[in-house]
Amino acid sequence: MNKIVSAPSLTTSEPLKIGSPELETLLNQIAEGASARERERVLPFEVIDLIRRARLGALRLPVSAGGAGSTIRDLFAFVIRLGEADANVAHILRNHFSVVERLVRTPKDEQSRDWQKAVAGGAIIGLATTELESPRVGNVTPGTTFTPDGNGDYLLNGTKYYSTGTLYSDYVLVRAADPSGATGATIIPIKRExxxxxxDWDGLGQRLTATGTTHFHDVRVKRQEVVFDEPDSGYGVPYSNTFAQLFLTAVVAGIARATLRDATALIHSRKRTFYYAPTEIPTDDPLLQQTVGQIASGAFAAEAVVLAAAEALDVATDAFDAGAANAADAAHTAALLSAKAKIIADDFAIRGGSLLFDVGGASATKKVTNFDRHWRNARTLSSHNPTTYKARSIGQYEISGTPLPAKGFF
Structure with missing residues (x-):
């Protein structure tokens, strides 16, 4: 397989700029080995290290804090391209950017500023929040615990599942509750004792995201490392999950682009065609042209709706940062557009992943091609928070004006 080579030009004093030649070089490197990595189960530590050295995790930090000062729209345009290059790698970074957006981009205390400095220097943050023992629908109180150690700090104990990206990270954000039931989060080094x-992730798609289990055994956590939930910050903000949800949809849009890339390359590489084909040369076949046209249109639509929703999320974030009176309405609009974008992008990406085999026929199903990864990956990502729930809530809003749920998967 192709080995990623760390180019000296990718070590930068500031994050690589979106659209820069250096970033294009990096994306091309990542794409070149993506299929082989997934087929042979080679965990992308080298790729994540390149991203760390390029300081791409600081894209949303202000320039004054050592970041790139990118808008959300710019970030998601990059995520789409990264998803096209390698959907696993893009998904690995989802939790990092979500944590940065909530707790790091605009620090409120010295501890937050320390986390911001770490991200500005290239650090990647993973996430460990999901548990399987939730006793009722809608319950968000974690079973993982912050237990006072008698000296003003805490001992962290518990088990989390679906810790996407944490295996590759420098820090991990963990959700837990103290003995009084107060919930909060901590960001701690991943190598802490x-x-x-x-x-142990064994899904049919997104096989290299290390979406596995994380155990915490009496992990020492300083009091200043814990941020307890407040109504107006972090996890207490209505529609605070919209960013994370749209991030997944951006990865799906990237998969749609990758499917188009492979479909066109496949037609150009074909040396023969179906015996009943209307033309001798595959690239001249109007049926294959139509199929690629369908894939291309779906990829365009998926990207367009993601970027439109990202623009709405920019408006909502700016309104929230400014303390504007319309911040709640803007947040709902962003959540609504993100939900609609998911339905469109998921449909086109999954359909495109299937249409790819109409371009190549049975030979395209050989394991060496690994073309099935596009369908598998899109189907797996779509299964995060099924479109049926999104569509139902959108319908409720359009018919009766019922707002979308303010927490959870919106």
Missing amino acids: GIELVD
């Missing part, structure tokens, strides 16, 4: 990472 008592943290156990298990790469």
Whole structure:
């Protein structure tokens, strides 16, 4: 397989600029080995290290804090391109950018500023929040605990599942509750004693995201490292999950682009065609041209709706940062557009992944081609928070004006 080579030009004093030649070089490097990595199950540590050295995790930090000062729209345009290059790598970074957006981009205390400095220097943050023992629908109180150690700090204990990207990260954000039931989060170094990472994700798609189990055994956490929930910050903000949801949809849009790339390359590489084909040369076949046209149109639509929703999320974020009176309405609009974008992007990406085999026929199903990864990856990502729930809530809003749920998967 192709080995990623760390180019000296990718070590930068500031994050690579979106659209820069250096970033294009990096994306091309990532894309070149993506299929082989997934087929042979080679975890992309080298790729994540390139991203760390290029300081791409600081894209949303202000320039004054050592970041690139990118808008959300710019970030998601990059995520789409990264998803096209390697959907696993793009997904790995989802939790990092979500944590940065909530707790790091605009720090409120010295501890937050320390986290911001770490991200500006290239650090990647993973996430460990999901548990399987939730006793009722809508319950968000974690079973993982912050237990006072008697000296003003805490011992962290519990088990989290679906810790996407944490295996590759420098820090991990963990959600837990103290004995009073107060919920909060901490960001701690991944190498701190008592943290156990298990790469046990066995999904049919997104196989290299290390979406596995994380155990915490009496992990020492300083009091200043804990941010307890407040109504107007972090996890207490209505529609605070919209960013994370749209991020997944951006990765799906990237998969649609990758499917188009492979479909056109496949037609050009074909040396023969179906015996009943209307033309001798595959590139001249009007049926294959039509199929590629369908894939291309779907990829365009998926990207367009993601970027439109990202623009709405920019408006909502700016309104929230400014304390504007319309911030709640803007947040709902962004959540609504993001939900609609998911339905469109998921449909086109999954359909495009299937149409790819109409371009190449049975030979395109050989394991060496690994073309099935596009359908598998899109189908897996779509299964995160099914479109049926999104469509139902959108319908409720359009018919009766019922707002979307303010927490959870919106």
